[in-house]
Amino acid sequence: MADQPNQVRRSMLKMDFPVPNSNNSIGGFRPLPSQPGATIDKLGAAAGSNRPKMSLPTVPKSAIDPTIDRTRDSRFKICQSMNSSGKLQIDGKTYDFTSDDLQDIGEIGRGGFGTVNKMVHRKSNTVVAVKRIRSTVDEKEQKQLLMDLDVVMKSNECRYIVQFYGALFKEVVTSQPPLYSNGTVVPLTSYWVMLSCLFCTF
Template sequence: MPAKDRFKHLKANVPSLVLPAKKTSPLPPIVDLPDATTIQIDDKSVKLSKTELYDVSEIGRGQFGQVNKMTHMVTGKVMAVKRIRVTPDQAKSKSLLMEWKVPKNSVECPYTILFYGAFFCENDVWICMELMDRSLEELYHLVYDKLKESIPELVIGKMALSTLKALTYLHDKLNVMHRDVKPSNILINQNGEIKLCDFGIAGELVDSLAKTDIGCRPYLAPERIDEPQHEYDHRSDVWSLGITMYEIAMGEFPYPVDTLRSIFGLIEMIVKGSPPRLTSDRFSGEHKDFVAQCLTKSRDSRPRYKDLNAHSFIQTIENTGVDMHCWYTTILTKYNDDLPPDKTEPSATNVPELVS
């Protein structure tokens, strides 16, 4: 009998092997939230849940969720509501935690977006924040590309001051790095106030250092590109602030974007190339030096927040009255005057009449 058939007659008597079912325990919630909460709006204590919110429109959509413009029907308060899907994915869960934790713990900082409250609904976490008007990225494109104007130095200074104060607060009070500083994450409201937002990839510092390789590549500091596995500190955000302020001042990104799509392009331009510099005569020496200090290539030589807050450019701006509301309103008026009547942009605070 062939060897392969030797035990064939025993096959029918061999019971099937049944493995015990693997026991899985439910993942603990990354954020323990109720399905409704109580918040303070204009000194009133009111309930906040899905049933109290009227969905006006979608503002944006990203990798981890979407943001909608909504109205709290009891008070009429218009807010931005970020809806983030709860998932077992560790990276997304950490992002969700930071999106909730950082604004919640920054309510005393006037330079970060105001947090109203958060609740759990239909497997999503709803994070309710103040509604801003637009990002500085949208704003500078409006000014430079559509109106063919430039942003005054004093206005740029107020944008730098507000962002620097927000970053300083995160570092000093919360021991957190933002790690994604760029014009699209800095917002302006109808009052001309500038505020930092989007804390999904913010990182908590251990011994003042961070390590995770994360962030928007074109804004990364040289040390985060050249040595991505090495530890870095808040001075990497200082570099990103410098790139951001250059971009807003000049109305364009300092590097050819096509060359930054690969790690080789990043190394060639950011690590090996000369750092961007403001050279136009319309900028003061103080302004040029502030951006140059932020864009110091060596991390160890780059200034810390305490040094930047003491810089003469920031001190001058801090002691100079700038009517941001007037400037921003003027920009919107000019832009709307150039649009056809049916294309005029509504104010961010305009809300459709609610049906009772």
């Protein structure tokens, strides 16, 4: 190796995406059971995948615009958006859902942005992973978060990314609202609640 020119060594390190072989097994990964024999393109999107295209639920403007007054006087208005609902797509069926439809079984993990709980979606009797990400009033962070969620949803056809079922935006009245430096009292804590397929059981 020592006397090989750089050019040769570099070409030996060049790597490609794995290409599907005849039985659709890629680098040790097997097709998901829900998609037997599906064909896969180079980015891992299963042709004819039954995973639906997803979209973000609408977020109340008050939640993403820090210039909107969120003092106690405006509290009633904001509370009206608290029972926000989202759409879930599980096994080809669409469900309207709120957080009341979920039964918490317990925490299964924590990431950089929030906690993940195992829950049962009662209407479909499906065990799901629920990630709660605390939202912020920081405009830049909000934008970043929405971009991340958008990527998760656009990647939903990729078989190597855990299947995303849907999301909702939830606001909870806090007993001790934080006081921001500009003097604004924010009596609500906002969360993104994201539901996805549970990839292992505990």
